[in-house]
Amino acid sequence: MKNLSAMAFGFAGSQILYAATKLGLPEVLARGPITADALAARVEADPDALRRLLRALVVLDVAIEIPPDRYALSAFGQPLREGHPRSIRSSVLLLGDPATWQAWGALTSAVRTGETAWDHVHGRPLFEHLASSQELSGIFNTAMREGTGQVAEFVRIPGRTVVDVGGGNGTLLAAILARHPDAEGVLFDSAEGTADAPAVLRDVADRCRIENGDFFDAVPDGDVIILKGILHDWDDDTCVRLLRGCRKSLRPGGRLLVIEPVMPGSLSAPEASGVVMSDIAMLVYTGGRERTQPEFAALLAAAGFTLTQVSERLGGSPIRVVEAAGD
Ligand SMILES: C[S@@+](CC[C@H](N)C(=O)[O-])C[C@H]1O[C@@H](n2cnc3c(N)ncnc32)[C@H](O)[C@@H]1O
Numbered sequence: 001m002k003n004l005s006a007m008a009f010g011f012a013g014s015q016i017l018y019a020a021t022k023l024g025l026p027e028v029l030a031r032g033p034i035t036a037d038a039l040a041a042r043v044e045a046d047p048d049a050l051r052r053l054l055r056a057l058v059v060l061d062v063a064i065e066i067p068p069d070r071y072a073l074s075a076f077g078q079p080l081r082e083g084h085p086r087s088i089r090s091s092v093l094l095l096g097d098p099a100t101w102q103a104w105g106a107l108t109s110a111v112r113t114g115e116t117a118w119d120h121v122h123g124r125p126l127f128e129h130l131a132s133s134q135e136l137s138g139i140f141n142t143a144m145r146e147g148t149g150q151v152a153e154f155v156r157i158p159g160r161t162v163v164d165v166g167g168g169n170g171t172l173l174a175a176i177l178a179r180h181p182d183a184e185g186v187l188f189d190s191a192e193g194t195a196d197a198p199a200v201l202r203d204v205a206d207r208c209r210i211e212n213g214d215f216f217d218a219v220p221d222g223d224v225i226i227l228k229g230i231l232h233d234w235d236d237d238t239c240v241r242l243l244r245g246c247r248k249s250l251r252p253g254g255r256l257l258v259i260e261p262v263m264p265g266s267l268s269a270p271e272a273s274g275v276v277m278s279d280i281a282m283l284v285y286t287g288g289r290e291r292t293q294p295e296f297a298a299l300l301a302a303a304g305f306t307l308t309q310v311s312e313r314l315g316g317s318p319i320r321v322v323e324a325a326g327d
Contacts, residue, residue, distance in 0.1 A: 018096020159223025
């Protein structure tokens with residue numbers, strides 16, 4: 001049953017996960033039961049305060065207590081570890097980071113004024129902020145990667161040269177090229193975005209190149225242009241600008257694949273809560289939004305594309321592939 005007080009206190013759960021992850025507790029707790037004092041010495045924390053944090057992790061089912069005073073990571077808590085196949089470690093670090101935290105604190109102001117909360121709090125847009133903060137940029141890039149690789153198995157690649165525009169560290173492109181041995185790829189993003197890409201693309205390096213640049217200036221030519229998690233970062237006019245550039249670079253007969261959540265027509269749809277929460281996150285972070293299928297069709301038409309099909313939700317997530325052809 002829904003509980004309003006628990007909802008209002010939700011920030012505490014988020015910061016408890018953040019503190020545990022920032023202190024490196026999941027990795028140590030995963031090695032086997034350890035006393036609070038020994039753990040405090042290992043991670044350089046105050047023993048009493050750490051014991052209290054551990055109790056919180058136990059009641060949240062993230063850790064288990066082996067009485068009288070030993071603790072271990074639970075099965076539920078495993079994805080907090082780095083290297084876990086479904087790791088959410090970087091997402092937890094990104095969501096709990098003081099910069100993200102402050103931006104969420106300005107949601108009221110964003111709703112009042114329509115101004116992006118991040119810009120209001122930090123005085124500049126998220127991607128400019130990331131360009132000057134190597135640590136946050138590294139966390140952001142890894143957080144974007146979490147969950148991205150799995151999408152590749154659902155993506156149809158109708159063409160030879162695949163350009164992943166805003167493709168970050170190349171996780172999606174690496175997975176696509178691994179599944180399509182005849183395809184070649186171009187990863188296009190800012191220099192900060194692709195910082196870790198050479199390592200991620202190592203196994204397909206002979207069929208792939210990395211290009212850095214501003215996707216509002218121009219994007220590389222290709223038979224398949226992918227925009228995953230990109231349009232929802234921007235307002236409509238900015239999206240049309242980016243899409244016109246993609247239209248120019250799409251080779252004859254090529255396809256544009258927009259891969260991101262699609263806002264359902266009804267709020268009672270099973271994916272609605274995930275898409276709506278993501279839409280609020282866009283109001284906080286970037287000034288973008290989640291869009292309905294007719295909204296995507298209108299944006300695409302304004303840039304010279306025709307929406308040809310929309311996939312089912314990928315693996316039960318709110319994400320779909322919106323496919324378009326050049327007019
Ligand atoms: C939300 S992330 C999505 C990353 C990746 N496509 C994924 O889904 O995991 C947005 C990406 O756009 C890149 N980006 C933002 N503004 C850009 C610009 N003007 N030119 C090129 N890349 C940009 C960022 O560096 C980042 O990698």
